[in-house]
Amino acid sequence: MNQRYYVTDTDLSTRFPIYTRANVGEVFPDPVTPLTSDTALYLAEMGWRDAWVRMGAFEYSEFPDDTFCQLGVVGGYCYLNASIIRLFGERAPGLSWEAMDQQFFGAQPGIPPYEKMAGDERPDLTVKIGETFGWVLSKTSLDQLDELTADRNESIRIASERPDLSAMSDLDLWRRYEQLTVLHRRYFAQHLFTTYMATVPLGIISAVATAVGRPDLIMPIISGIGEVDSAAPSQAMWDMGRQVADSKTLTKQFDKGVSGLLDRLQKKSKKRKVRAFLSAFDDFITDFGSRGPNEWEARSPTWETRPELALSAIERMRLASDDLNPRDQNAKRARDREIASKTLLDMVAADPEAHGQLSAGIGASRAWLPARERTKTNNIRIIHEMRMPMRELGRRMVERGAFDEIEDFGFVRASEIDQLLDDPHSLTDTIRVRRVEYEALEKKDPQFVFVGEASDPGTWPSRDGGEVTKLASGESLQGMPGCPGSATGRARVILDSNDPTALEPGDILVAPITDPSWTPLFVPAAAVVVDVGAPLSHAIIVSRELGIPCVISATGGTRRIPDGAMVRVDGDTGLVTIL
Secondary structure (H helix, E strand, O other), X not given: OOOOOOOOOXXXXXXXXXXXXXXXXXXXXXXXXXXXXXXXHHHHHHHHHHHHHHHOOOOHHHOOOOOOOOEEEEOOEEEEEHHHHHHHHHHXXXXXXXXHHHHHHOOOOOOOOOOOOOOOOOHHHHHHHHHHHHHHOOOOOHHHOHHHHHHHHHHHHHHHOOOOHHHOOHHHHHXXXXXXXXXXXXXXXXXXXXXXXXXXXXXXXXXXXXXXXOHHHHHHHOOOOOOOHHHXXXXXXXXXXXXXXXXXXXXXXXXXXXXXXXXXXXXXXXXXXXXXXXXXXXXXXXXXXXXXXXXXOOOOOOOOOOOHHHHHHHHHHOOOOHHHOHHHHHHHHHHHHHHHHHXXXXXXXXXXXXXXXXXXXXXXXXXXXXXXXXHXXXXXXXXXXXXXXXXXXXXXXXXXXXXXXXXXXXXXXXXXXXXXXXXXXXXXXXXHHHHHHHHHHHOEOOOOEEEOOXXXXXXXXXXXXXXXXXXXOOOEEEOEXXXXXXXXXXXXXXXXXXXXXXXOXXXXXXXXXXXXXXXXXXXXXXXXXXXXXXXXXXXXXXXXXXXXXXXXXXXXXHHHOOOOOEEXXXXXXXXXXXX
């Protein structure tokens, strides 16, 4: 058993020893709370195994009972087991461990190459995976994935039928949370299954494009697909931003800041344009209120629980010019996609086998790339419905003096809930200690990759990182191509999506990592540069739909790119240059 640094820390696998923050850092950018670790995260581990078995890649017996393996928590931070994902690449026909590293993790300094171990080769499982891949390539549109549509409808229904939480007993609030965690396991299994199936068409497209010397065609071919649910909030915010720009009254109120904005607008709701905006914002919260920063963590705020987060993004978007309309940008990417697809298909026209595989891969990408974001959105709705009864319980505990803040429910372990309900004040001191420890961990920059055991979290540097040498004029930072296109603008290093006020239209957004709370900030930005990321990371998927040039895996970008400097971003080559 590895050493535990925080109450959430888990066992780590010795059979599969490589752990990374890549990709999972978008899901859990901050430490995991005790309640999430005991419930949602553990059931995500189980759901991940369900997905592996469904696709034929593993058997349940390959994983340990009653403990973590695919996921792990060290120093409060969630890690992803890269060894297991690499082994999938080795077992899957047409893939490799290098392909999985490239698609999921991007550039990771210090990660060792794959070493074969006893039990890795499983020809029987390779056959099963191949059969699954064949089924994947038969799907060419999101509408053909009936399970995803059913889950979408079910999650929307559950949200719309949310009971009156204020009328429920404390115990019933907890029972509702528990009941929804069961659904979370199923939804997460669907999300992970779909995520890995999205690697199939992407792998085919990448292999063919690379083989013919045109890797520059990969990103255009998987851009502008449409139906990407995670991009939908940005389009809705854009429309509301246009409403603000078209109204003197709305503009005047937004100019005063987002604090108290809704109250001010309610007082002026007799005005037609104000009333229309409030109605649109209500619809927005109904449709997208589950989204927000660190949205997989029940303790975190969302656009429903803290509407100012959404209003801040609209406030920035209202200043953008009409030519940045995300629908127009998506339409352009769709045209570029058709041209790039035809170009690559024409290049292999003389090879019927390669042409057939490529055609199937391009067709399947239209189903599976947006499917990944749909399954995520479905799951986030369920997480949000888990969040809301716990917030009501937290509110009551604050009233009773047992909690200092509503979100303190996150610092209660699942095994302590009965004690909390029987004697709320018995855990007050414990919760306070855990919160202080958590807040200290939040300031840490967790180790990005480790093999076997992580370094002592007490030695991890702080997130501000101290002094580093900034890039000077003429110097460049090499990242990975994300979304095609180039842009020149003023770099704005934004470390917190909750406070985007420094970002002006036409600026280059430089961010440490992105989750959906960052997405609306892509629209007014001329380009996006992210410290980490890979082709299947959130930043790339959304930037491709919104038509924003993007560079990922720009290691240290938020620390090395001077805030306010003029920079050029090349989304085709991954190069960021200080002008």
